[in-house]
Amino acid sequence: xxIALQVTDLSxxxxxxKKLFGGARGSVKAVHPMTLSVETGxxxxxxxxxxxxxxxxxxxxxxLLPPTTGTIEIEGAALDTADPAAFxxxxxxxxQDPISSLNPRKTxxxxxxxxxxxxxxxxxxxxxxxxxxxxxxxxxxxDFLDRYPHEFSGGQAQRIGIARALAAQARILILDEPVxxxxxxxxxxxxxxxxxxxxxxxxxxxxxxxxxxxxxxxSDRIAVLYFGSVVEEGRAEEIFAHxxxxxxKLLADSAPVVGRxxxxxxxxxxxLPNPLDPPPGCAFAKRCPYATEKCRATAPVLEQIGPDxxxxxxxxxxxx
Amino acid sequence: MSAFLxxxxxxxxxxxxxxxxxxxxxxxxxxxxxxxxxxxxxxTADRYLRPLSDGHLLGxxxxxxxxxxxxxxxTRLSLGVGAAAAIFAAVSGAAVGIVAGYFGGRTDxxxxxxxxxxxxxxxxxLALAIVAALGPGLxxxxxxxxxxxxxxxxxxxxxxxxGLAHKEFVDAAKLAGMSHARIILSEILPNVVPVIVIAMSTxxxxxxxxxxxxxxxxxxxxxxxxxxxSMLGEARSALIxxxxxxxxxxxxxxxxxxxINLLGDGVRDALDPRLKSGALSRPMAATRVDRRTRPDRxxxxxxxxxLEDLHTQFHVKxxxxxxxxxxxxxxxxxxxxxxxxxxGSGKSVTALSIxxxxxxxxxxxxxxxxxxxxxxxxxxxxxxxxxxxxxxVAYIFQDPLATLHPLYKVGDQLIEAISCHRPxxxxxxxxxxxxxxxxxxxxxxESRIDSYPHEMSGGMRQRVGIAxxxxxxxxxxxxxxxxxxxxxxxxxxxxxxxxxxxxxxxxAIVFITHDFGVVGQLCDRVAVMYAGRIxxxxxxxxxxxxxxxxxxxxxxxxxxxLGEGKRKLEAIPGLPPSVxxxxxxxxxxxxxxxxxxxCMVNDIPLERAGARAVRCLHxxxxxxxxxx
Numbered sequence: 051x052x053i054a055l056q057v058t059d060l061s062x063x064x065x066x067x068k069k070l071f072g073g074a075r076g077s078v079k080a081v082h083p084m085t086l087s088v089e090t091g092x093x094x095x096x097x098x099x100x101x102x103x104x105x106x107x108x109x110x111x112x113x114l115l116p117p118t119t120g121t122i123e124i125e126g127a128a129l130d131t132a133d134p135a136a137f138x139x140x141x142x143x144x145x146q147d148p149i150s151s152l153n154p155r156k157t158x159x160x161x162x163x164x165x166x167x168x169x170x171x172x173x174x175x176x177x178x179x180x181x182x183x184x185x186x187x188x189x190x191x192x193d194f195l196d197r198y199p200h201e202f203s204g205g206q207a208q209r210i211g212i213a214r215a216l217a218a219q220a221r222i223l224i225l226d227e228p229v230x231x232x233x234x235x236x237x238x239x240x241x242x243x244x245x246x247x248x249x250x251x252x253x254x255x256x257x258x259x260x261x262x263x264x265x266x267x268x269s270d271r272i273a274v275l276y277f278g279s280v281v282e283e284g285r286a287e288e289i290f291a292h293x294x295x296x297x298x299k300l301l302a303d304s305a306p307v308v309g310r311x312x313x314x315x316x317x318x319x320x321x322l323p324n325p326l327d328p329p330p331g332c333a334f335a336k337r338c339p340y341a342t343e344k345c346r347a348t349a350p351v352l353e354q355i356g357p358d359x360x361x362x363x364x365x366x367x368x369x370x
Numbered sequence: 371m372s373a374f375l376x377x378x379x380x381x382x383x384x385x386x387x388x389x390x391x392x393x394x395x396x397x398x399x400x401x402x403x404x405x406x407x408x409x410x411x412x413x414t415a416d417r418y419l420r421p422l423s424d425g426h427l428l429g430x431x432x433x434x435x436x437x438x439x440x441x442x443x444x445t446r447l448s449l450g451v452g453a454a455a456a457i458f459a460a461v462s463g464a465a466v467g468i469v470a471g472y473f474g475g476r477t478d479x480x481x482x483x484x485x486x487x488x489x490x491x492x493x494x495x496l497a498l499a500i501v502a503a504l505g506p507g508l509x510x511x512x513x514x515x516x517x518x519x520x521x522x523x524x525x526x527x528x529x530x531x532x533g534l535a536h537k538e539f540v541d542a543a544k545l546a547g548m549s550h551a552r553i554i555l556s557e558i559l560p561n562v563v564p565v566i567v568i569a570m571s572t573x574x575x576x577x578x579x580x581x582x583x584x585x586x587x588x589x590x591x592x593x594x595x596x597x598x599x600s601m602l603g604e605a606r607s608a609l610i611x612x613x614x615x616x617x618x619x620x621x622x623x624x625x626x627x628x629x630i631n632l633l634g635d636g637v638r639d640a641l642d643p644r645l646k647s648g649a650l651s652r653p654m655a656a657t658r659v660d661r662r663t664r665p666d667r668x669x670x671x672x673x674x675x676x677l678e679d680l681h682t683q684f685h686v687k688x689x690x691x692x693x694x695x696x697x698x699x700x701x702x703x704x705x706x707x708x709x710x711x712x713x714g715s716g717k718s719v720t721a722l723s724i725x726x727x728x729x730x731x732x733x734x735x736x737x738x739x740x741x742x743x744x745x746x747x748x749x750x751x752x753x754x755x756x757x758x759x760x761x762x763v764a765y766i767f768q769d770p771l772a773t774l775h776p777l778y779k780v781g782d783q784l785i786e787a788i789s790c791h792r793p794x795x796x797x798x799x800x801x802x803x804x805x806x807x808x809x810x811x812x813x814x815x816e817s818r819i820d821s822y823p824h825e826m827s828g829g830m831r832q833r834v835g836i837a838x839x840x841x842x843x844x845x846x847x848x849x850x851x852x853x854x855x856x857x858x859x860x861x862x863x864x865x866x867x868x869x870x871x872x873x874x875x876x877x878a879i880v881f882i883t884h885d886f887g888v889v890g891q892l893c894d895r896v897a898v899m900y901a902g903r904i905x906x907x908x909x910x911x912x913x914x915x916x917x918x919x920x921x922x923x924x925x926x927x928x929x930x931x932l933g934e935g936k937r938k939l940e941a942i943p944g945l946p947p948s949v950x951x952x953x954x955x956x957x958x959x960x961x962x963x964x965x966x967x968x969c970m971v972n973d974i975p976l977e978r979a980g981a982r983a984v985r986c987l988h989x990x991x992x993x994x995x996x997x998x
Contacts, residue, residue, distance in 0.1 A: 099857035100828070114541050135547040143545055151538035155560040161542075168547035203945055214542065233712040234884060238928035238941035245938065260857065263887075267930035267937055287935040304862035305932045308890030308914050314866040315859070 053126070054222055054254040055088040055111070055141070060120030062106050066326065078325045080106040082279040083120060085352075088222075090125075093248070093255040095269030095286060097262055097301070101325075103278040104258045108226045111256065113137035124222065139169050142215035146227040148207035152199035158210055159195040165218040180217065187250060188213045188243060205236035209243065216247065222254045229264065241268055262305045266290055271358070274298050277323060277333035280352055284359035294355055294366040296338045332363070340365045377640035384636020390629035398446040407436035409443045410594040418612045431601075431615045432608060435594075444596040445622055451512050451590075451597065452578030458516040459577070460570045463523020468562065470524070471531025472554055482528065489521045497580065501589045508597070511590035515580045523569055530565050534558055564641045571637040575630035582623055598623050655756075656726035657682075658734045659749040665739040667746055673700030674878045675724070675763070675846045680738035680748075682716075682723045685731070691950045693719040695902040696738070698976075701846065701878040706869075708893030708910065709882045712925075714946060716902040717882045721848045723748070725759050742846070761791045764839035766849040770831035774823040780807075780834045781819030787841040806837040810867060829860035836867065840875075847872075848880045853888065865892055886929055890914055895981075898922045901957035902949055908982030908993070918984040918993045921958045956986070964988050 062081040081103040088094045098104045109115040111122060113129065113136065122129050124140045145151035152161055159181070166177045185192055188209045199207060208228060215223055225244070229237040245268065247253060259265045265272055266286050273283040274297065282295040293299040303315035323329050323336065331348050335341040344364055352362040356369065379385050407426075413434035421429040421437075428437040470481040488496065500514035534540065535558070543557045578598075584590040585599025586606075593600070598619045605616035665678065677699045684691040694716040701707045711717040722728045724740045726748065739746040742762060747755060767773045775783060784806055785799035794802070800819070807815035810833040823831055832852060839847050849868065853861040869892055872879050881893055889896050889910060896913050898906040898921065906919040917923040927940040944961040947953055953960065955970040962969070968987055976985045982993040 099859065109541075112545060114544065135544070135549075138545045138547050143541070145538045145542065147538060151542050153539040153543070153557055153561070156556075164543065164548060165546035168552075205945070211542075214546070218546065234929050235712060235925060235942040236945070238939040239943070241939055242941050262858065263930040263932040263934075266932060266935065267939065269936065290932055300859055302932065304859045306858075306861070306865070306885060306887030306891050307932055308887055309911075310891060312866050312869050312891040314863050 052090045053087050054090040054092070054124070055086075055256065056123040057084060057086045057111070058121050058123070059083040059085060060107070060110060060122065061118050062103075062110060062115065063118045076326055079278055079328065080325075081110070082277075084280055086273060086280065086283075088254055088256060090221075090254055091248075091252060092271065093257055093269045095265035095272040096256065096258045096275060097260065097265050097272060098275030099260060099301075101277075102275040104275055105226060107275075108143065108224050108256070108258055111224050112141055112143040114143075135169070138165065138218050138220065140220050141222040141224065142218050142220040144208075144211050144215050144223060144225045144228045147231050148204055148211050149199060149202075151211050152207060154199055157196050157198060161199075161210070162195070162214060162217055165214060169218050184213045184216050187247060188216070203236075204232050205239060208232060208240055212240075212243070212247070216251070221252065222256070225255055225257045227259050228257075230259065230261065237264070244268070262290060262301060274301065277325075277328075279333070279362065280360075281334065281363070282359070282361045283352070284356070284361075288359065292369065294359060294361045294369070295334075295363050296340055296367065297334045299367060300337070374640050378636050381636040381639060383632045384639070387629040387632030387634075387636065390625060391633055394445065394626055394629070395449065397442060398449050401442045401446050404442065406439040406442065409435060409439040409596055411435065412594075418608065418615065421614055421618075428618055429614055431605060432612075437615065437618055440596040440601060441598075441618055441622060444598045444601050444619060445626070447508070447591065447595070447597040448578055448582060448599070448623075449626070451508060451515075451581045452574055455512050455516040455519070455577045455581060456570050456574040458512070459519035459573075460523050460566055462516070463520040464527045464562065464566050466520065466524040467527030467529075468531050468554055468558055471528040472535045472550070472558060474532070474535070478528070482524070485521045485524045488517070493518045493580075494583070497584060498587075498589070501584060506589045506592065508585075508591045508595070511581055511584040514584065515577050518580070519573060519577060522573065523566070526569050527562055527565060530562050531558060534561055568634075568638045568641055571634035572631070573634075575627040575634065578630070579623070579627055598626075653729035653731070655752055656730075657723065657728040658730040659726075660734050661737050661749070663737070664749075665746060668744050669741070671700065671741050671744045672702070674703050674743060675880070676700035676741050677720070677724070678739045678741065680720065680723055680740060681736045682719050682728055683734050683736050685734055689950045692902050692952060693733075693949055694723060695952075697899070697902075697904055698738075699880075699897055699904070699907075701880055703845065703878050704872060704876040705895070706872055706879040706881055706893045708889035708896040709880060709899060710884060710886065710889055710896060710925075711899035712884060712946060714901075714949065715899040716949070717899050718850050720899070721765075721850050721880060721882055724848065725763055725765070726750075726755055727759075727765070757791065760787060760839075760844070761842040762844055763846045763848065764842070764844040766832075766835050766839045766847060766852045768851040768854050770828070770835040770855075771823060773835060774831060776823055779820050779822055780826070784819075784834070784838055784841055787838050791842050802841075803837075806841060807834070809840065809871075810834075810837045811863075812837075827860075828856055829863060832856060832860075832864055833867070836864070836871075840871070843875070844877070846878045846880065848882070850882045851884070852881075854883070854885075861888075868892065886914065886926055887931065898925070901947055901952060903957070903985065904976060904983075905958070905985045906983065907976070912982065916991045918982065918989040918991050919958075919986045920962050920964050920988075920990055923990050924961075964990075 061083040064078045064080055066076050066078055096104050110117045129137060162181050163177055166172045166180055172180065182192055190209050190213065229240050232240060248255060257265060257268055269286040272286050272289045273280045276297050282289065282298045289298060290302040293302055300315055323333050329335065331346040332350055335345040350362045350364050352360045355361045355366060416430050416434040417432055419426050419430040423429055426436050428441060431437055466481050466485065470478040497514040497518050500517060501510050504510040540553060540557055543553050581590060582599030585597050586603040588603060591597040591600045601619040602616055609616050677697055680694055680697045682694040684693055697720050709717045719728060723735055735748055740748050747758060781803045784803040788794055788799060788802060803819055804815045807818060812818050812830060812833050853864050856864060865888060871877060883889060893910050896910045897904045900921050906913060906922045914926065917926060924942045928942055930939060942961055947957050955972060956974050959965045959969045966988065974985050974987060976983050979993045984993055
């Protein structure tokens with residue numbers, strides 16, 4: 051298996067509270083140095099709750115945000131410029147809100163043509179041909195091309211968003227909550243479409259979501275993010291069934307499942323740590339029932355714990 | 371374009387402005403073709419002729435020049451200069467604004483501080499300074515007026531651009547390989563043009579006035595050339611003895627500026643999307659009720675809250691959206707009823723109809739009843755409805771940030787919710803508010819009571835929302851997707867809180883959601899809605915385990931559930947029908963795999979069998995035997 055996407059020590063720090071002259075008062079580490087790799091043809095799921103840095107990570111991966119440290123390698127070649135056009139041909143992005151990712155004053159044809167013309171320099175006939183092919187594969191009718199975005203439902207608009215990402219002919223797609231704005235019946239249509247496209251074009255996906263069940267259903271591997279760091283990474287069928295990190299377990303226990311009695315899986319406070327004043331040790335220590343002095347003093351690093359599992363915890367839950 | 375003109379024409383004043391302005395502009399355009407006297411030829415023998423005198427329709431001025439001719443030529447010049455200044459100011463202001471807003475950071479700072487410096491001077495002093503530096507003359511006056519107005523455009527357009535530059539479609543354009551220049555021209559500009567036009571239409575009158583002002587002071591057009599301002603200025607000395615010489619250009623300025631301003635307001639109203647959607651029309655205090663038959667005011671009912679054949683519609687122009695068509699529900703004390711459905715299924719409108727909270731216009735309740743202990747609340751007099759809202763029936767909404775007032779402390783909002791219904795002293799109110807916060811398990815309630823909503827996390831805010839709903843010990847709580855905006859760990863906390871509360875207090879809860887997992891954990895009974903109707907109803911477990919309606923079955927199948935691993939999902943093809951054009955018979959027929967010809971003929975009734983009910987001719991399971 052070849053590596054499609056390799057991320058090494060990627061991090062992002064945002065300055066906050068600018069002074070009148072000179073530097074910032076403080077800084078927020080949205081993404082702590084993070085190392086991830088995605089194999090060709092694989093789907094890596096990224097789960098985490100709001101504020102865990104998953105969108106910041108996604109924006110760095112497509113070049114919309116320059117990373118503070120670290121490198122991004124796509125199919126073995128490094129991409130270190132923060133230039134979306136350089137990224138565009140090799141890695142593309144599908145947005146969360148399908149309607150607002152389409153310019154309301156452009157027709158679908160104009161939207162679809164931009165990547166073909168600018169990234170691939172296709173002439174008119176070639177573009178026409180390619181758009182028809184792509185529209186066929188995402189099950190959209192060609193007569194949609196002369197309409198405007200507001201005429202489409204959320205599911206159709208998301209198909210158009212996916213079609214645009216495909217037009218760039220990138221082989222890696224970053225899917226940032228691609229179905230969370232959609233109704234459940236349409237959500238399944240789009241997820242199935244994504245699975246079909248992956249098979250048809252040999253794509254590699256990075257699938258970001260807050261919905262555990264959706265991520266589990268589409269991913270091969272899953273990385274769980276908490277407070278800007280990966281706390282656990284493992285096979286999709288294993289990670290929620292047999293979590294090793296207490297936070298993964300909390301997530302799995304919190305997901306509403308028919309038939310499971312309702313109880314608060316967590317006692318006490320459930321607030322995220324203050325990003326302006328991060329705790330010195332493990333970010334989850336305050337909420338963790340197994341936390342010790344060591345956890346509060348030093349931050350654990352991600353370590354191999356099983357053949358396919360990595361966890362950042364001093365006291366991982368016992369294996370099955 | 372025709373829609374725009376129609377909207378514009380609806381505004382009578384704007385239409386009047388448009389007609390007057392059209393006439394003035396037409397006159398200005400054809401001035402060179404009219405048989406007028408030369409405006410600059412003096413004839414001191416005929417000074418100060420009155421209007422309607424021989425050969426001079428509007429009389430003559432202090433040098434005996436024909437006033438009509440000067441007026442028309444002057445109007446032509448003033449309009450031209452005003453329009454040129456407006457275009458110049460709009461183009462350069464918009465360019466500055468777009469560049470500053472798009473690039474942000476240092477570029478923004480540099481450009482906008484420059485604009486701020488322009489704004490630091492009183493505009494007329496700045497204009498005078500510019501003219502003084504460049505020398506008097508019409509072109510220089512034009513430049514001065516335009517420069518003075520650049521900040522207005524720059525700031526306006528920058529604000530809009532900052533919002534647009536962070537939109538996802540701009541990111542998408544970057545990923546499609548567009549350069550900054552191309553993004554500005556092809557993505558940003560088309561979205562700010564309406565704002566530029568609005569800003570221009572409301573300022574062009576102002577610019578004509580300013581140019582006239584400079585000419586009046588002798589800094590604009592130079593004699594003998596006439597523009598409206600210089601005509602006024604020259605006639606000033608004879609204001610008392612020969613008023614017509616100054617009144618005529620003065621009146622023309624008034625007419626031009628008035629009609630432009632009226633027209634500008636109309637253009638703004640027609641172009642502004644917020645005004646177009648009717649956001650400025652204030653909804654009534656309670657939903658309009660227009661029922662053909664009036665149900666009995668009071669009849670004994672089984673449940674605490676029961677809906678009978680509720681119909682709610684939205685009347686927009688000549689379309690009728692049947693959001694809710696014939697919903698019957700009931701909840702008993704201590705019971706939790708889940709209402710599940712996709713967006714547009716009418717679940718929220720059903721909930722809002724109960725207390726008359728559907729915005730009217732366009733909402734209308736066209737039939738049915740909503741009974742609290744048997745008493746119909748639909749069409750109840752407003753004071754009665756108001757005393758019930760929050761006291762007997764309380765709501766919890768999806769977005770607590772939108773429902774809490776951002777400028778008041780949460781404690782004060784809680785106290786207000788109580789004092790709406792009964793007089794309460796300050797100390798007593800505070801104690802009660804702390805008690806409420808504690809009851810929803812907010813830690814450090816004593817200090818949290820003085821927090822503002824923005825100082826709390828989403829989960830904490832939703833707890834405050836629940837505390838507010840509990841403030842008056844209601845009998846029924848209607849929760850409209852209260853956990854949809856929350857993280858899953860927080861959702862679990864809120865759900866278990868609601869569950870405890872209804873057990874402790876005997877609350878009846880109507881819980882609206884799209885999530886089967888939540889329904890399965892929290893609700894005793896569930897009603898499934900599709901296209902404004904209940905398609906299936908019954909105790910939660912039997913419905914989820916053996917759904918009878920194909921829609922319920924398909925919907926459950928297409929939602930992934932945790933612990934099932936990677937798999938293909940059972941999607942439902944197609945989309946729900948639009949509720950302004952519902953098909954005959956079953957609304958789900960065209961998406962259903964079991965559809966037969968009979969499904970699309972007549973309305974299908976909700977068949978009851980024991981505790982369950984289903985609206986289907988060919989149900990997945992026979993429900994009668996199961997519930998026996």
